Amino acid sequence: MTRPSAPFDDSGLFRVLFDMAPDAMIVVDRLGTIMLTNPQADRLFGYPTHALHGRPIEDLLPAALREVHVAHRTQYMDNPRVRPMGAGYELTGVRADGTVFPVEIGLSPAQVGGKPLFAASIRDISETQRARQALARARYDTRVADISRRILLAATHEAAMTEIPALIAETLSVPTVAVLLVDPHGGGLRIAAAVGVDDPMRILLTGLRASQGGNPLPRDDLDIGRVTRTPLAANAAVHPALDAVLALLPDREAPAGHLAVVIPQSETFDRDRQHFLQSVANVLSASIQRGRSEEQLAHAQRLDALGQLTGGIAHDFNNLLTIVSGNLQLLEWDLEADSSARETIASASRAVERGSTLTRKLLSFSRRQRLNPQQVRTELLLADLSEMLARTLGERIRVVADCPVGLPAVFADPGELEAALVNLALNARDAMPRGGKISINARLHEQAVDGGDLLPGPYVVFTVVDSGEGMLPDVLSRAVEPFFTTKTGGKGSGLGLSMVYGFVKQSSGKLSIHSEPGSGTRVELYLPSVEYHAAVAPAAAIVEGDETVLVVEDEDEVRRVAAVFLRRLGYTVIEAGTAEAARDAFDDHPEIDVVFTDVVLGGTVTGLDLVNEFQRERPGLKVLMTSGYEYGAPEDDRRRMGELELLRKPYRREQLATSLRRLIDER
Numbered sequence: 001m002t003r004p005s006a007p008f009d010d011s012g013l014f015r016v017l018f019d020m021a022p023d024a025m026i027v028v029d030r031l032g033t034i035m036l037t038n039p040q041a042d043r044l045f046g047y048p049t050h051a052l053h054g055r056p057i058e059d060l061l062p063a064a065l066r067e068v069h070v071a072h073r074t075q076y077m078d079n080p081r082v083r084p085m086g087a088g089y090e091l092t093g094v095r096a097d098g099t100v101f102p103v104e105i106g107l108s109p110a111q112v113g114g115k116p117l118f119a120a121s122i123r124d125i126s127e128t129q130r131a132r133q134a135l136a137r138a139r140y141d142t143r144v145a146d147i148s149r150r151i152l153l154a155a156t157h158e159a160a161m162t163e164i165p166a167l168i169a170e171t172l173s174v175p176t177v178a179v180l181l182v183d184p185h186g187g188g189l190r191i192a193a194a195v196g197v198d199d200p201m202r203i204l205l206t207g208l209r210a211s212q213g214g215n216p217l218p219r220d221d222l223d224i225g226r227v228t229r230t231p232l233a234a235n236a237a238v239h240p241a242l243d244a245v246l247a248l249l250p251d252r253e254a255p256a257g258h259l260a261v262v263i264p265q266s267e268t269f270d271r272d273r274q275h276f277l278q279s280v281a282n283v284l285s286a287s288i289q290r291g292r293s294e295e296q297l298a299h300a301q302r303l304d305a306l307g308q309l310t311g312g313i314a315h316d317f318n319n320l321l322t323i324v325s326g327n328l329q330l331l332e333w334d335l336e337a338d339s340s341a342r343e344t345i346a347s348a349s350r351a352v353e354r355g356s357t358l359t360r361k362l363l364s365f366s367r368r369q370r371l372n373p374q375q376v377r378t379e380l381l382l383a384d385l386s387e388m389l390a391r392t393l394g395e396r397i398r399v400v401a402d403c404p405v406g407l408p409a410v411f412a413d414p415g416e417l418e419a420a421l422v423n424l425a426l427n428a429r430d431a432m433p434r435g436g437k438i439s440i441n442a443r444l445h446e447q448a449v450d451g452g453d454l455l456p457g458p459y460v461v462f463t464v465v466d467s468g469e470g471m472l473p474d475v476l477s478r479a480v481e482p483f484f485t486t487k488t489g490g491k492g493s494g495l496g497l498s499m500v501y502g503f504v505k506q507s508s509g510k511l512s513i514h515s516e517p518g519s520g521t522r523v524e525l526y527l528p529s530v531e532y533h534a535a536v537a538p539a540a541a542i543v544e545g546d547e548t549v550l551v552v553e554d555e556d557e558v559r560r561v562a563a564v565f566l567r568r569l570g571y572t573v574i575e576a577g578t579a580e581a582a583r584d585a586f587d588d589h590p591e592i593d594v595v596f597t598d599v600v601l602g603g604t605v606t607g608l609d610l611v612n613e614f615q616r617e618r619p620g621l622k623v624l625m626t627s628g629y630e631y632g633a634p635e636d637d638r639r640r641m642g643e644l645e646l647l648r649k650p651y652r653r654e655q656l657a658t659s660l661r662r663l664i665d666e667r
Helices: 011-020 039-045 063-078 126-153 157-161 164-172 199-206 271-334 339-365 378-392 414-430 473-477 496-506 556-568 579-588 607-617 635-641 653-665
Strands: 024-029 034-037 090-094 100-112 115-124 176-182 189-195 227-233 242-249 257-264 374-376 397-402 410-412 436-447 457-466 510-515 521-528 548-552 572-576 594-598 622-627 645-648
Touching: 024 039, 034 039, 039 090, 039 115, 063 090, 063 115, 100 126, 126 157, 126 164, 126 271, 157 189, 157 271, 164 176, 164 189, 164 257, 164 271, 176 199, 189 199, 189 257, 199 242, 199 257, 227 271, 242 271, 257 271, 271 339, 271 556, 271 653, 374 414, 378 397, 378 414, 378 436, 410 414, 410 521, 414 436, 414 457, 414 496, 414 521, 496 510, 496 521, 548 556, 548 579, 556 572, 556 594, 556 653, 572 579, 579 594, 579 607, 594 607, 594 653, 607 622, 622 653, 645 653
Parallel strands: 397 436, 548 572, 548 594, 594 622, 622 645
Antiparallel strands: 024 034, 024 115, 090 100, 100 115, 176 189, 176 257, 227 242, 242 257, 374 410, 436 457, 457 521, 510 521
């Protein structure tokens, strides 16, 4: 018969298993005092064997977390339950040497001799956390690359922007993401694209203060780079306690807006998530800037093409005007004694002059017109301008012009000055959609010697004041930037004020703009008065000559008018309709004193090319150029043009005689 075995003493086995457990094991009592540790716990925290016994468990946590942990521990001990590893707390431990490391904890309550004890199994998850971070970072990098690819392939950045919030929300496992852009009209924020945004959330997001001067919203200790975190809703009845995590959308001068992620205030937003959010914000910002640059380039190309077209039209029109004007002058010459004919010819000549003014405006728009400063009688300019604007701006706009009697003339290009004032009047009209008043006046301004932006001397100040909406400070600061406009698409190029600014600066003047929201806008143009420049000489009497002139012009009728003018002035004229004919005539007639040539000859060789050839063969040869459209040549040719005498079409015989005589007589 088998004898029963003696009772098994398992207390020793439990101790062996406790000491052999792969994780650190710590047993604490109801007060959180460490009662027992295994060797793994001593090694993990860097203490000698049994050195932890009797110490509070909070000694193993960073000082900043100890008070919070006491509250958590007390709450747990009041309602103890098993928390297996992986479902318990993830905390930060601190070793005896002060080293901080991440840990994961499992908890088990026990009763020993009627006394409650609590066992904690602790695992160093540094490597696990590093692996998790590496996976998360790889996922974030992959998503950033995917978003970059989508933006690159999208037709526009607006189209790509609609997909970005959903991709961010999926990557970060958050419900709400929005792209907030600064509204150029109001200065606030608008939602350009979003996911998970309802109407109350929309109000909260657009109510966030846009960054000013490149400074982001208030920061907190989670800040990294340009990512900030700010409370979103204080009223829990509207939304639970939420935070907006914001990544700045950088731009050249001021922030373009924010990339916003909405999370509960209790949720952490670690540095990897912040880095991902800012990376996407940078990519999106670069796309916005690229899109704006492409729009500006396309706009500039359209303007350049339109400029070339208008320049070509102006050239042909000026040739026609030269023919009409020339023949009228020949009639005037022949019918000098007939007073009735002179009046008819004068009327037709005035129409030619108006047509010439129109072509100058076309060339000015296309930026193919060099400034031609001269005396402009201020009172006559404002009288004509106010009458024209009163007819064209509409019944809702009242135009008032004022100019003191005896105000000096201004020294400026008349066409460009008129265009600048018209531009300002049109801008004023657009700022008054319900109608209003535009005041245009002029006054004399004596500039002191230490005048800063202006040279010493008297200036005429043109002032255009409207009673419109005014401009916000950020709009005012960019008002003269090329392509900057607050008008909707198709209603403004953003070039009006920049062209005015360029004209004023090129005329040695100054542009000043004062504006406030709701108080209208005041624009002042400072331009030199005639007294600051040498007095303009009166028109000289027609002086004849007996030199030989080679006339090169591809338009037969224009060439005939020039030749008749010159022959009646006493000159010997040799005509050439092409570059080849001009070369032959130049070789056959060494007695040629002056070459009078059009700039554009209709072929591959220009008048400037001919002049360069002739002056290489005969240094010191006198040259007079003429054109209705002298630009369109390479930059080197433009510089060369600036060194030569130019007579603009259509010209009068007095102008031709004076220019030719001055050219011949100068040493």
